[in-house]
Amino acid sequence: MERTHVLVCAGTGCTSSKSLELVKRFEEDIRMKDLQNEIKVVKTGCFGLCQKGPIVAIHPDKVFYSHVSLGDVDEIVNEHLYKGRPVKRLEITDIDEETKEAIFEFEKIKFYAKQKRIALRNCGTINPEDVTEYIALDGYQALAKVLLEMTPQQVIEEMKKSGLRGRGGGGFPTGSKWQFAANQVNDEKYVICNADEGDPGAFMDRSILEGDPHSVIEAMVIAGYAIGAHHGYVYIRAEYPIAVERLKIAITQAEEYGMLGDNIFNSGYKFNIEIRLGAGAFVCGEETALIASIEGKRGMPVVKPPFPAVKGVWGKPTIINNVETFANIPAIINNGADWFSSIGTEKSKGTKVFALGGKIVNTGLVEVPMGTTLREVIYEIGGGCLNHKNFKAVQTGGPSGGCLTEDHLDTPIDFDNLVALGSMMGSGGMIILDEDNCMVDVARFYMDFIVDESCGKCTPCRVGTKRMLEMLNDITEGKGTLQTIADLEALALHVKDSSLCGLGQTASNPVLSTLKHFKHEYLAHVIDKKCPAKVCKSLLDYSINKDACKKCGLCAKGCPTTAITGVLGKEAYVIDAEKCIRCGACVQNCPFGAVDRA
Amino acid sequence: MKSLDELNRIREEALRKVNLRQNNAQYRVLIGMATCGIAAGARPVMKTFLEAIDKDQLQVTIQQTGCIGMCIHEPIVEIIDQAGIKTTYMQVNASKAQEIIESHLKQGKILEAYTHVTK
Numbered sequence: 112m113e114r115t116h117v118l119v120c121a122g123t124g125c126t127s128s129k130s131l132e133l134v135k136r137f138e139e140d141i142r143m144k145d146l147q148n149e150i151k152v153v154k155t156g157c158f159g160l161c162q163k164g165p166i167v168a169i170h171p172d173k174v175f176y177s178h179v180s181l182g183d184v185d186e187i188v189n190e191h192l193y194k195g196r197p198v199k200r201l202e203i204t205d206i207d208e209e210t211k212e213a214i215f216e217f218e219k220i221k222f223y224a225k226q227k228r229i230a231l232r233n234c235g236t237i238n239p240e241d242v243t244e245y246i247a248l249d250g251y252q253a254l255a256k257v258l259l260e261m262t263p264q265q266v267i268e269e270m271k272k273s274g275l276r277g278r279g280g281g282g283f284p285t286g287s288k289w290q291f292a293a294n295q296v297n298d299e300k301y302v303i304c305n306a307d308e309g310d311p312g313a314f315m316d317r318s319i320l321e322g323d324p325h326s327v328i329e330a331m332v333i334a335g336y337a338i339g340a341h342h343g344y345v346y347i348r349a350e351y352p353i354a355v356e357r358l359k360i361a362i363t364q365a366e367e368y369g370m371l372g373d374n375i376f377n378s379g380y381k382f383n384i385e386i387r388l389g390a391g392a393f394v395c396g397e398e399t400a401l402i403a404s405i406e407g408k409r410g411m412p413v414v415k416p417p418f419p420a421v422k423g424v425w426g427k428p429t430i431i432n433n434v435e436t437f438a439n440i441p442a443i444i445n446n447g448a449d450w451f452s453s454i455g456t457e458k459s460k461g462t463k464v465f466a467l468g469g470k471i472v473n474t475g476l477v478e479v480p481m482g483t484t485l486r487e488v489i490y491e492i493g494g495g496c497l498n499h500k501n502f503k504a505v506q507t508g509g510p511s512g513g514c515l516t517e518d519h520l521d522t523p524i525d526f527d528n529l530v531a532l533g534s535m536m537g538s539g540g541m542i543i544l545d546e547d548n549c550m551v552d553v554a555r556f557y558m559d560f561i562v563d564e565s566c567g568k569c570t571p572c573r574v575g576t577k578r579m580l581e582m583l584n585d586i587t588e589g590k591g592t593l594q595t596i597a598d599l600e601a602l603a604l605h606v607k608d609s610s611l612c613g614l615g616q617t618a619s620n621p622v623l624s625t626l627k628h629f630k631h632e633y634l635a636h637v638i639d640k641k642c643p644a645k646v647c648k649s650l651l652d653y654s655i656n657k658d659a660c661k662k663c664g665l666c667a668k669g670c671p672t673t674a675i676t677g678v679l680g681k682e683a684y685v686i687d688a689e690k691c692i693r694c695g696a697c698v699q700n701c702p703f704g705a706v707d708r709a
Numbered sequence: 710m711k712s713l714d715e716l717n718r719i720r721e722e723a724l725r726k727v728n729l730r731q732n733n734a735q736y737r738v739l740i741g742m743a744t745c746g747i748a749a750g751a752r753p754v755m756k757t758f759l760e761a762i763d764k765d766q767l768q769v770t771i772q773q774t775g776c777i778g779m780c781i782h783e784p785i786v787e788i789i790d791q792a793g794i795k796t797t798y799m800q801v802n803a804s805k806a807q808e809i810i811e812s813h814l815k816q817g818k819i820l821e822a823y824t825h826v827t828k
Contacts, residue, residue: 149759237727244726247728
């Protein structure tokens with residue numbers, strides 16, 4: 112009889128810090144103590160607090176350990192599992208602001224207290240490679256209900272009533288999308304799960320597939336029943352090996368248990384799922400390009416309409432939903448549309464998963480009700496900026512989104528509010544930028560990404576993004592003028608208006624939103640030829656502060672161009688601006704902080 | 710999968726596997742398992758609890774806990790109900806544990822006799 116479960120995160124983040132070795136060591140140590148009948152080690156999906164990985168949770172004690180290393184395992188087994196004394200030094204804690212005492216219960220820790228987990232409900236709780244654990248927590252109940260008690264139209268009505276909108280970026284109402292496909296008269300229809308998550312910094316779809324793959328499978332069968340399809344594809348990038356592996360295991364288990372295949376629940380309904388691996392092209396997240404890729408063609412978008420709901424994969428009616436959208440669906444069927452629509456804002460219902468990244472204390476995955484403010488997400492859950500630096504901006508929606516400033520922090524997050532501010536929800540990447548980030552450089556980074564990822568089919572995107580990148584390079588290198596900024600803005604608007612697909616239409620967003628909110632930084636680059644955040648190397652001047660210089664000569668020793676001269680122990684060192692290539696080596700080499708950057 | 714009954718059967722069985730990760734136990738049993746507790750015989754006591762929970766499918770979780778300072782009264786077993794009310798049993802052995810299971814965990818009746826020190 113088991114008394115304790117040791118849950119070890121086996122998501123991509125924690126696996127890369129060797130959590131699978133921890134699993135092995137726990138199992139060995141537990142066997143050595145002859146506790147293997149009482150204590151079970153379970154590999155789970157992502158707990159969300161990736162910053163503090165590898166994460167180990169002990170139940171029913173509800174103890175949460177962070178940054179667990181192989182050397183800590185002995186101590187946890189000897190002290191906690193054998194003698195019942197939790198290892199305090201490894202526990203995740205918060206400080207209670209009123210009593211100033213440490214909080215150990217993880218439900219009360221700020222990172223979790225504000226979250227509401229629907230799509231991530233099972234991540235970090237169940238073993239994703241064991242279908243019975245999913246079943247234990249109400250898994251496949253929704254499918255049974257749909258197949259045995261509801262008509263396809265009732266399912267669609269329920270989805271419409273719930274107000275669920277697509278979580279992949281566009282925010283299109285899921286129920287309406289299903290209705291379009293259901294209205295098509297065709298004996299062959301398809302359901303596609305879009306797992307081609309490509310935004311830099313977004314990893315919620317990967318984590319759901321790694322932590323709870325059956326929730327997506329169950330929802331795909333429900334979607335198939337609703338629109339009258341019998342075949343589904345999961346389009347997932349090959350760069351997600353763990354997610355692909357778990358998905359394969361889950362599909363095999365679902366087939367064994369008869370959740371996939373013929374005559375599911377004796378209802379006469381049949382459904383199958385196939386995995387299609389993508390090679391990681393960003394444009395393949397666009398639905399028409401994705402369909403082309405599934406068909407074995409080059410992943411390029413085509414003009415809509417016809418929409419995929421009318422003419423999709425193999426020319427047949429097809430619905431394409433994102434992983435996170437699917438993960439919400441079993442919960443909606445089980446708890447009812449009214450329950451779901453009671454969460455969130457007027458036009459955006461339910462919750463949204465965000466991937467927090469950049470200059471933030473708690474990098475990781477969080478799920479909050481729509482309408483939560485950016486401030487709550489960034490400061491209360493995310494813990495604020497790293498090293499107490501000043502917050503500058505938050506980039507939402509990846510390369511298609513934009514930057515929001517401190518003035519926007521109290522905006523409730525939902526689809527429409529973010530669009531109104533010139534950004535977008537996107538798939539939910541949220542990159543925090545602080546005072547050390549140059550906004551022109553950030554815009555340049557995203558444009559560089561888009562230039563790489565543009566498929567080249569339409570001219571505005573193929574040529575326009577390249578020209579924009581060149582202008583941004585000029586500005587960051589000090590070659591820009593006021594005219595460059597004006598040209599950049601005009602071109603950005605043209606590309607936005609005239610590109611074929613979503614990739615090009617949104618490619619200008621990082622430029623336009625930084626121009627709107629951080630115009631002064633652009634002006635500083637072209638007029639003063641200075642980078643206020645001291646990022647753009649060509650615009651920096653290095654000098655040595657004579658009073659602070661201890662004449663040790665370390666700066667000169669490390670200078671690759673012998674631009675620094677002086678006399679050891681006697682004369683302060685000076686930098687020859689002509690020879691200086693602005694590499695910054697002297698700043699790093701000086702132990703006294705005597706090298707100034709301006 | 711042919712019916713809802715079949716699904717529910719699998720669910721009931723599987724629920725036992727994950728229940729202790731959920732927050733829905735009727736009672737939490739804390740057993741003092743520091744050096745003093747183990748020396749005084751806490752291990753057979755815990756085994757008795759574990760076997761009974763398994764056999765009778767009780768909604769109870771078992772937690773080991775450290776020394777609370779009354780080493781002389783070990784093995785100490787604390788039972789906490791859903792309202793957070795704690796009952797402390799002292800100098801428990803396997804047979805006393807069996808009685809506690811029958812009375813407290815199954816019928817909700819606290820065994821006053823074992824809640825204070827007898828020797």
